[in-house]
Amino acid sequence: MKLGLFGFPVGHSRSPRLFARLSRELGRPIAYAAVAAEPGTLAQVVEGARAAGWRGANVTVPLKLEALGLAGRLTSAARAVGAVNVLRFDRVVVGHNTDGEGLRDALARARVSARGRAALVFGAGGAARAAGWALAKDGARTVRFASRTLSRARKTARELAALFPRTRFSAGAPARADVWVQATPLGMKGFADETPAPPSLPGPEAAVDLVYGRLTAFQRDAAARGARVSDGAPMLAFQALRAWEFWDAPLGAHKRAALAETLIEEIRR
């Protein structure tokens, strides 16, 4: 199957390695190419890929909104998250988002249950919205977004509230919660490695950092406050597997979980 990734830049992406490993594990040929597409050129790049017989593609920064506008059809997850990270080339281009599903899978793997609990999400961008979606799907009682830009956090809270009436969404300063999700780039290469959690905030039971492949200040600090901590590698693995399933066919929970372990190992290598 011909697949790939559109982003700008794409040199740092782990996706080609992940899909090469998946191809070996599944015994299925996957040709996966990373294509650097400058903002504003995605439609053209997609046309080229379709003409070359691609089945679909992952979409990464900064093209997730452009992909949302370009898709002829959107899945409910893509509409809810307001961003597209996977395209499938059917008769029309179908836009989907697997970040939320990937996080739900990762939370289940870490035995973190949000049901009836209070959650705090740091950030208000695409990954934070996907986290809000995942936490609400898992039955969180409250989800609060804490971001530098309050208006962005408010908009995210308001839009998700319209979709999940049983979860109370809010935006503002970080407040006590049972589960933290770190969805800012803090701790990523090229960004400051500091926690967005104020020192006075009591630690949660569980803290998930969406940054992967490194032990960040957020992870160290949450652990010091008594939390069970995980990084973003499981979510990255699961969102890739969910993308594969969107292009091919459902794997089933058992096979998905087993494949996720090999991909997590690949990410951490």
Ligand code: NAP
């Ligand atoms: P994004 O749309 O650019 O949003 C980033 C958010 O972080 C915004 O709310 C932004 O706030 C905030 N932020 C940026 N720099 C900050 C700083 N120095 N201090 C405090 N807040 C800051 O990015 P995204 O797509 O949501 O991605 C966020 C992170 O999640 C990235 O590290 C990405 O790699 C990771 N991620 C991981 C996975 C995975 O599978 N593990 C999947 C998706 C994303 P302002 O509005 O104030 O700038």
